[in-house]
Amino acid sequence: MKHYPVIIIGGGAxxxxxxxxxxxxxxLEKNHECGKKLxxxxxxxxxxxxxxxxxxxxxxxxxxxxxxxxxxYSLSPEAIQNYxxxxxVETYIREDGKVxxxxxxxxxxxxxxxxxxxxxxxxxxxxVRKDKDIFVVNEQYSSNNLVxxxxxxxxxxxxxxxxxxxxxxxxxxxxxxxxxxLCEIKLNEDTSFLEGISVDNATLKxxxxxxxxxxxxxxxxxxxxxxxxxxxxxDGETExxxxxxxxxxxxxxxQNGKLKCSNALHQLTGVPQRLIEGVIPARDKNVASLTKxxxxxxxxxxxxxxxxxxxxxxxxxxxxxxxGVSTKEVDSKSMESKLCPGLFIVGExxxxxxxxGGYNLSFAFASSYLVYKKLKTDLS
Ligand SMILES: Cc1cc2nc3c(=O)[nH]c(=O)nc-3n(C[C@H](O)[C@H](O)[C@H](O)COP(=O)(O)OP(=O)(O)OC[C@H]3O[C@@H](n4cnc5c(N)ncnc54)[C@H](O)[C@@H]3O)c2cc1C
Numbered sequence: 001m002k003h004y005p006v007i008i009i010g011g012g013a014x015x016x017x018x019x020x021x022x023x024x025x026x027x028l029e030k031n032h033e034c035g036k037k038l039x040x041x042x043x044x045x046x047x048x049x050x051x052x053x054x055x056x057x058x059x060x061x062x063x064x065x066x067x068x069x070x071x072x073y074s075l076s077p078e079a080i081q082n083y084x085x086x087x088x089v090e091t092y093i094r095e096d097g098k099v100x101x102x103x104x105x106x107x108x109x110x111x112x113x114x115x116x117x118x119x120x121x122x123x124x125x126x127x128v129r130k131d132k133d134i135f136v137v138n139e140q141y142s143s144n145n146l147v148x149x150x151x152x153x154x155x156x157x158x159x160x161x162x163x164x165x166x167x168x169x170x171x172x173x174x175x176x177x178x179x180x181x182l183c184e185i186k187l188n189e190d191t192s193f194l195e196g197i198s199v200d201n202a203t204l205k206x207x208x209x210x211x212x213x214x215x216x217x218x219x220x221x222x223x224x225x226x227x228x229x230x231x232x233x234x235d236g237e238t239e240x241x242x243x244x245x246x247x248x249x250x251x252x253x254x255q256n257g258k259l260k261c262s263n264a265l266h267q268l269t270g271v272p273q274r275l276i277e278g279v280i281p282a283r284d285k286n287v288a289s290l291t292k293x294x295x296x297x298x299x300x301x302x303x304x305x306x307x308x309x310x311x312x313x314x315x316x317x318x319x320x321x322x323x324g325v326s327t328k329e330v331d332s333k334s335m336e337s338k339l340c341p342g343l344f345i346v347g348e349x350x351x352x353x354x355x356x357g358g359y360n361l362s363f364a365f366a367s368s369y370l371v372y373k374k375l376k377t378d379l380s
Contacts (some may be wrong), residue, residue: 002026005379007143008117008137009125009167012160013038013361014347016113018368020087024377025117026141029159030124035110036158037151041361042098046106048084049077049365050358051093057362060355062232067327068352071335071366074373077358080365087112095124098358128167130340142231145342145378147371150346152321153178154314164349165324171340174326176351181232182360183318185309187221189239195219197275202226203243206233215242217275223224229355232322234311242281242305245269247294257288261298271302279305320360324351335367343373 004026008015011029016038027034041047050057054073056063075083081091081099089112090102101108128146129136130136135146148165165175194217202215204226216224222242236255247269255264262283266273277283279301282294290298311318325345335350337343349365354360 001136001140001141003134003142004118005143006117006145006147006375007137007141008147008149009128009137009164010151010159010347010349011035011119011121012149012151012158012347012364013041014151014368015366016110016116016299017365018117018147018149018346018371019119020113021369021372023117024379026143027117027119028123028125028137028141029121030163031120031159032122034114034119034121035191037104037155037160038110038361039106040155040158041106042100042358044106045100045104046109047100047358047361048091048109049080049099049362051077051097051099057359060357060359060361061352062354064327064352066176067332068354068363068366070333071363071370075366075369077362080362083365084112085110087115089241094182096357125163125167128170130171130343133342135342142306145344145375147344147346147368148349149346151176152179152324154183154318154321155316157316160321160348164345168325168337168345168349171337171343173329173337173339173345175359176323176326178321178323179232179235180311180314180318181322181353182228182320182356183311183314184218185221185227185231185234185240185311188308188310191217191221191278192219193349194275194278197272197278198224199244199271199275201245204230204245205241206230206238209233219328225344225356227371228319230312231318232353234309237308237310240307240309242307244271244275244302244305247299247302249299252287252290252295255287257286259287261285261287263292265298265302269302276302319356320353321348322351322353324349327351333370338376344374346371 006025008027011034151160153162215226346367
């Protein structure tokens with residue numbers, strides 16, 4: 001049996017990042033090439049991180065702000081950029097804060113991470129066990145330290161099929177049931193006639209959770225950052241409240257009475273006229289002939305449109321998994337399992353998901369960096 005100080009299972013963003021730092025490691029990847037998911041990130045351009053100070057960055061991980069803090073303070077967005085620069089990958093910051101390689105090609109990022117430890121592709125790990133202090137993988141390789149970097153369950157066409165959960169359950173870990181996140185929200189109501197319309201500053205509310213920003217109507221529902229970021233809160237058929245703008249009855253009544261009301265509402269709110277015409281009643285009336293009831297319904301539709309949505313059938317399209325290995329059982333300072341010394345869990349396999357904008361790759365890299373820091377000390 002061949003022995004390594006560290007074995008990493010999974011050659012995605014997190015596994016590759018760690019392998020690039022830890023030369024004395026073996027990485028096992030089931031696909032023919034590493035980083036298949038990394039290659040599709042950011043529309044193929046790879047949004048590697050977000051240009052924010054760590055104190056702001058941590059706010060994009062929902063209820064996991066505390067858990068991700070040590071990792072994201074240890075490897076800040078600036079440090080991520082510097083690390084890639086040390087690998088000859090220059091990056092640039094887009095106006096919205098997203099960071100990309102200058103090439104706008106994810107291959108540049110993936111390829112830069114390949115020159116570290118030993119990598120074996122076309123190698124599926126089926127079994128993992130611990131014999132005293134030694135981990136045994138597929139009864140073929142052994143190691144003192146084992147890193148599970150197998151990702152989550154969404155976008156399984158790139159290799160992330162939840163295998164890590166199976167291994168970790170055997171070590172006693174709890175798996176928070178995985179759900180689709182960062183995906184389109186399908187609406188029960190037919191809004192296909194609104195396809196392609198976007199709103200710059202919509203507010204979506206799901207339960208107690210709210211997100212404000214750009215929203216896009218798709219053929220079957222809602223997309224754009226606002227919908228993507230809240231999709232993790234969808235549980236079966238879920239109630240949503242959509243606010244397209246702020247508007248009062250007085251403001252509507254103060255408009256030129258001769259104007260077609262959809263025209264007046266567009267001028268008043270900036271909401272695209274086609275969207276207004278699609279959602280309000282009395283769209284052909286002029287402002288002067290709107291009844292009290294017309295105005296009430298218009299305000300309700302534009303400021304608190306009640307809808308129902310779901311994320312069924314989105315697993316092949318979702319960008320991240322919400323759920324995974326319970327973070328209560330993992331040391332946030334090193335990503336080491338609290339149940340099994342020498343076992344580490346990184347990236348999307350953990351019950352951590354971030355918003356859209358480079359936050360998931362940031363965590364994949366930063367969680368691996370903590371493992372590197374711990375093992376570098378232990379191994380030296
Ligand atoms: C379409 C899309 C676009 C995205 N865009 C962005 C973006 O621009 N910015 C951003 O921050 N995030 C983005 N994400 C999210 C981001 O890609 C993931 O969160 C990140 O890749 C997770 O990295 P990971 O290493 O934890 O898992 P993965 O990248 O999923 O890697 C896991 C690896 O483990 C391997 N594996 C699994 N089981 C086994 C086994 N039994 N044996 C051997 N190997 C195994 C898999 O083949 C896979 O290569 C996007 C996701 C998608 C789907």
